[in-house]
Amino acid sequence: MxxxxxxxxxxxxxxxxxxxxxxxxxxxxxxxxxxxxxxxxxxxxxxxxxxxxxxxxxxxxxxxxxxxxxxxxxxxxxxxxxxTPSEAPRVRDDFFMKLALAHRTGRQDQINLINKQRRHYLNLMRALSRMDTGGEDGGRIASLLIEGATLHLQADLDWLERCQEELE
Incomplete structure (x- = not known):
């Protein structure tokens, strides 16, 4: 801020x-x-x-x-x-650590974790699609922000699919 x-x-x-x-x-x-x-x-x-x-x-x-x-x-x-360029790729992702440690600790099924995370991302995408973009410049900046967040979520969903394929 x-x-x-x-x-x-x-x-x-x-x-x-x-x-x-x-x-x-x-x-x-x-x-x-x-x-x-x-x-x-x-x-x-x-x-x-x-x-x-x-x-x-x-x-x-x-x-x-x-x-x-x-x-x-x-x-x-x-x-x-x-x-200064913004952050590097997210290699210290909280979800990834849960996934990596779930099997080792025996505390959680990895596929179950993936499914929970997938549902969460889909809910976030739905919420983004309902957001008002009535910001400055006819909402162009807000629309770009929402589009970027949606694309990141889509990439995360694709990655979850890849994780599930690898783990099954």
Whole structure:
């Protein structure tokens, strides 16, 4: 969340609720919405790290608010984030470890585990297909996020099929 907030602040100063609204507007239901408390805790940490600077703004009809602005160090962190490729393949997958250890420990049938995981992935795919993509830009960004998640799930389903073929 640190870098997501920094990237939003690179577009201009904002307070916590504006940042949350920006994420909601951009991604709609496609992305789990952050808790406002989590946003403010993260903003505090970013400020302590010198990546953003905050200032109080008085409001006559509401409580004062704190507006945050990105610093040069924050801009450098965002630039580095954009330049760094995202995570490597998932070789430390929790399900894979369950599958690998099930036979060895005798605690669970491997095919049963595969079937449970398959049902879970199919339920996730159904939930994704029902999501509202009414985000920014006519929902294009949210649609791409949903499509990417669906393709990952399909690849996981294909891999589960391969595991089952190998283990039967």
């Amino acid at each position: 640190r870098l997501h907030l920094l990237a939003l602040l690179a577009g201009g100063p904002a307070h916590g609720y504006e940042l949350r609204q920006a994420l909601e507007k951009l991604l709609g239901e496609a992305y789990p919405q952050p808790n406002i408390g989590q946003i403010y805790v993260t903003l505090g940490r970013l400020e302590q790290a010198g990546l953003i600077a905050g200032r109080h703004v008085s409001q006559s009809d509401r409580p004062d608010k704190r507006i945050f602005e990105i610093t040069e160090a924050g801009r450098a962190a965002v630039d580095a984030w954009y330049e």
